[in-house]
Amino acid sequence: MRVAPTAVPGAYVITPDRLADDRGTFHESLRTDLLAEAIGRPFLPRQINYSVSHRNVLRGLHGVALPPGQAKYVSCVRGALRDVIVDLRTGSPAFGTHAVTELDAESGRCLFIPEGVAHGFLSLADDTCICYVVSTTYVPGTQINIDPLDPDLDLPWGFTEPPLISDRDAGAASLRETLAAGVLAEWRG
Template structure:
């Protein structure tokens, strides 16, 4: 499995080898050995999520209070999507920076984002599925969002697709508003949390 760190610190792309034959295809989108080598700790798994989206559906930018936060390892078992990671950790060297990876059911690339990072994606095809391996369970009181259409972020959504969004995402604050409200994770707290994970 090939691994590379994205332009956002503490986010990684994992590229597994696929094995097609006359029956179909086999692939292992998550492999613990490669993950531990890249991150220095195993993936804590508390919950798996699965979403299905119409073409043009835009979900995010979502993040959680950190600690404990919610790390995510995501891949696309059906269809295709543009996956975006945004650094929302105040004080981070890559604060406000984003990176994007196309995830699809051909290459089965996966993206890992550590606690404190923001996550969003847009479905590029109808009936696109996203699978999330999550380090913690859903915590409604600790879940937040940033507008995926914030012009200051300038996220790379395809211009030819209409954005189908939830009411929650449509009304989410801009990055500047979230900074002013003091709701974003702090980089130093996130790094201390990552170090505790590596110490186990």
């Protein structure tokens, strides 16, 4: 697998080496030893989540407060999606910087998202299934939700018609409001 940095420090795109023959293909989706080598620390999965979305569903931006924080290893196991991450670590030299990665089942491409970085995606196909391998279990009350359509972020979702978005995400606070609330993680360099 190949690991490449994104514009957001500590976030990486992982592209597997796919082996193909007459039967189909095979690839390793996650090798924690190779990921640890790339990110400079172990990634220990604690929970695995899935969501399934119709085309043009927008989910996010979501993060988890520190503590407990939550790193994510995201893959698309069916369909296709446009994944957007945003550096929300106060004091980060890249604060507010985003990275866009297209994930699809065909390529097997994955994304590692460190703690303190918000995540969202736009489903590009019906029945798109995304898998989240996460470093902490769900802790009620620690979620940070930011308006994915916040004009100050001006994220390049690329939808051509209004997306389907949950009431929770549509009513989420702006980045300015979230920053003023003092709930964002600090940059740890």
